[in-house]
Amino acid sequence: MKYLTLLGSTGSIGKNVLEIVRMYPDRFGVKALCAATSVDLLAAQILEFSPEIACVIDEVHRDRLKALLPSTCSTELLWGVSGYNQAASHGDVSMVVSAFVGAAGLVPTLSAIEAGKSIALANKETLVTAGDLVMPLAAEKGVPILPVDSEHSAIFQCLNGENPREVNKLILTASGGPFRSTPREAMGEISLAQALNHPTWSMGKKITIDSATLMNKGLEVIEAHHLFAVEAHRIEVVVHPQSIVHSMVAYVDGVVMAQLGQPDMKGAIAYALNYPQRLDIGMEPPDFAALAALTFETPDFSRFRCLKLAFDAAGAGGTMPTALNAANEVAVASFLEERIGFLDIPRIIESTMDAHSVVSRPVLDDVQEADAWARRKATELICP
Known part of the structure; x- marks a missing residue:
């Protein structure tokens, strides 16, 4: 039996992972389920899979989750980064599925690697923001990183x-x-x-x-x-x-x-889970x-300036990919809230990158500082 921690159980990857667990209950068990704010779905998953630990983003959502569960539920409910780290390093878990969206997946994935857990990696931002830290640590700990992205x-x-x-x-x-095939001149009107x-x-x-x-x-x-x-x-x-x-x-x-x-995605997920x-x-x-x-x-x-910016960030190295990713997360969130237009996304990212002072050989503190700085800068560009 392979026991899993699932970071991001309520997202599209997480739901597909659990579908495979349903197919093979004799091969896979779930020890920890982690989400951000989707407490209704997480509560249903807890009742179905009976994990030892469940974790959400903050204490408010932990309380909301608790209210949705029967008093007889034995799952320990945690919250915040410390809770995610505890779930990622659970002693009985052999594989952590890293499926959080965005840079939030970095720290718990590092905790899982430190604890010697195999990583099924669906959170690309972990390597985008801190690949120079993650891959050497995985090699040092003898931890396999199995990709879940289909590509x-x-x-x-x-x-x-x-x-x-x-x-x-x-x-x-x-x-x-x-x-x-949308003409460049029409992309400013994309809804x-x-x-x-x-x-x-x-x-x-x-x-x-x-x-x-x-x-x-x-x-x-x-x-x-x-x-x-x-x-x-x-x-x-x-x-x-x-x-x-x-x-x-x-x-x-x-x-x-x-x-x-x-x-x-189930094909790539299944290959990673049972490799x-x-x-x-x-x-x-x-x-x-x-x-x-x-x-x-x-x-x-x-027409697709974001792709060119990513190649530029890769060429610059250091903390530039961290800044790229953070600015993109802020810009996309604003577009989803319909506060900016489609073509504002690459504009905000490029302006953030232009203002960023790259740290060429970053440690974790440098990565986290670059991430926070780029989020502030992108936010200023959206709301001057």
Whole structure:
């Protein structure tokens, strides 16, 4: 039996993880469930899975969660960073699924690594903001980091058994989102409802907006750089609207290996949870005859400025990716509240990056200070 802590149990990744746990109750058990504010769903998950620990963002939400549970419930209810860290380092847990959205996933993931837990990583911001800290610590502790993002899972699978020194480049695929063919002059009029209407993937709101701006792909470039120790200039992004090829690895002999599958996160999640064995999760392979064609395009950096900014941040290194991510989180949150327009997102990020003084070899305090500074700066740019 593999016991799990799930950081982000009420999000799209978390719900898919629990669906796989339901399929294989003899293989997986849940010791800790962690969310931010979605106490209604978390209460239902607690009643179904009976974890030893559940944690939410603050004491107010802890009290709301407690009121939703019967007095006979034995789950210990915790809150805040200390609670997340306790859940991440639970003694009986062998794997922590890091699925929080945003930089909030960094500290509990570090706690899990310090405690020697295997990491199923869906929180790309952990490596975007602090990859130079996370990967060396994981190596020191002998902790495997198994990617859950479909693109990084694809690369991981294409690298399996191969010599990493023979890799020429990594090729990340992007659906292109809902605005792949939208003219530049029309993008200033994009509405929130349009941006949330992703053509192929079902995801949470923040990630859906990141996909619409292609920032999600930019963050994945930085994550892949750290996860696979490949320089950012050897990572390519191609737009693939069908979302069947999840990513590729090109080798020095010109051979390209690709991983293909349905656009459904359960495949990558199941691979990480049960690695190195695969699980039958009832997913059929793509119907290639029905697809007829798989197409690929070069992304337009002039229309999708966020992707170019992410490459710039990767090139600058140090705390610049931290500033990029923090500014993006603030800008996207404001767009979701309809306080700014779609094209204001890259404008705010770029202005924040331009004002940032990079710390080239950051420690955790530097990362956290850069994150806090960039959030303040982005907020000032939104509300001068």
